[in-house]
Amino acid sequence: MKKVKAKKHLGQHFLKDLSIAEDIAKAITGHGGAQTILEIGPGMGVLTDFLLELDQELLLIDIDKESIAFLSEKYLQLAGKIIYGDFLDYDFREMLPDPYIVAGNFPYNISTQIFFRILEQRHKVTEVVCMLQKEVAERIASPKGNKSYGILSVLLQAFYDIEYLFSVPPHVFDPPPKVNSGVIRLLRNSVEKLDCDEKLFFKVVKGGFGNRRKTLRNSLKSFDLADDLKQHPLMDLRAEQLSVDDFVFLTSQIEKSRGNN
Structure with missing residues (x-):
């Protein structure tokens, strides 16, 4: 051959x-x-x-x-x-x-x-x-x-x-x-479904890493974050400092804040 x-x-x-x-x-x-x-x-x-x-x-x-x-x-x-x-x-x-x-x-x-x-x-x-x-x-x-x-x-x-x-x-x-x-x-792994909207999760992760040097408070500005969420301690961190569970939690909070608007 x-x-x-x-x-x-x-x-x-x-x-x-x-x-x-x-x-x-x-x-x-x-x-x-x-x-x-x-x-x-x-x-x-x-x-x-x-x-x-x-x-x-x-x-x-x-x-x-x-x-x-x-x-x-x-x-x-x-x-x-x-x-x-x-x-x-x-x-x-x-x-x-x-x-x-x-x-x-x-x-x-x-x-x-x-x-x-x-x-x-x-x-x-x-x-x-x-x-x-x-x-x-x-x-x-x-x-x-x-x-x-x-x-x-x-x-x-x-x-x-x-x-x-x-x-x-x-x-x-x-x-x-x-x-x-x-x-x-x-x-x-055993995760069948994330405890948040999965499409939004993908967007939040991509948005968070959009500018690695910025804190999440700045890199996620386009998500129209609620005022109380802006003050959450996670927002003081950069994307690389968050675990998968942190991103899931953050997405669920963004989801909730959208539902309250």
């Missing part, structure tokens, strides 16, 4: 270290009883080989036609389970049962978008084990008070328990990226 050429516009960097691929596959726990794994961007199947050794059913999705052709020839046993499409907008209703696991070496240029899609599917995706740019991986797993703690940290940690597993150097990829990579694991 002809080797697939990595395409810069797709953010492709093919992993070539088999031991790292094995470690990623071994990090999958089957949390929530999921019996299906969806691998995003399998490329030439370095990780796929080890995912096939697990007990779960495996589906692959890739936006690269050359990779799809390569994978279809390599994995005859996955006929009908290799999807040509974009995870960001593909309709999986007929392909994926609930619940399912997401795995892969995520393209750096769309990794954040992938996680927002996973958030949309959070009632179905029980586990994520993936490799992405180290800086983004650390941000997602970062606790409050850390400078890397941000929007994605709060939104994902509201619904997932997140662990940074290990770092990966550039030289194990072809072509090598200019940055280090990190592997993280997300396990769906």
Whole structure:
């Protein structure tokens, strides 16, 4: 089979270290009883080989036609389970049962978008084990008070328990990226619904981090805060100092103040 050429516009960097691929596959726990794994961007199947050794059913999705052709020839046993499409907008209703696991070496240029899609599917995706740019991986797993703690940290940690597993150097990829990579694991927590309006919660979190240097009293001005809420001690803090629970509480207070107006 002809080797697939990595395409810069797709953010492709093919992993070539088999031991790292094995470690990623071994990090999958089957949390929530999921019996299906969806691998995003399998490329030439370095990780796929080890995912096939697990007990779960495996589906692959890739936006690269050359990779799809390569994978279809390599994995005859996955006929009908290799999807040509974009995870960001593909309709999986007929392909994926609930619940399912997401795995892969995520393209750096769309990794954040992938996680927002996973958030949309959070009632179905029980586990994520993936490799992405180290800086983004650390941000997602970062606790409050850390400078890397941000929007994605709060939104994902509201619904997932997140662990940074290990770092990966550039030289194990072809072509090598200019940055280090990190592997993280997300396990769906027990939160079915937040104790606030979830759409408003997303807006409050994004608004809070809109200007990290400002206190929440200033960064959330556009929410027309009630006078008593403006005086709440949380308003003296910056967004990076608030936990997920703090943001949920703050959102519920904004929701109440709106209802009283």
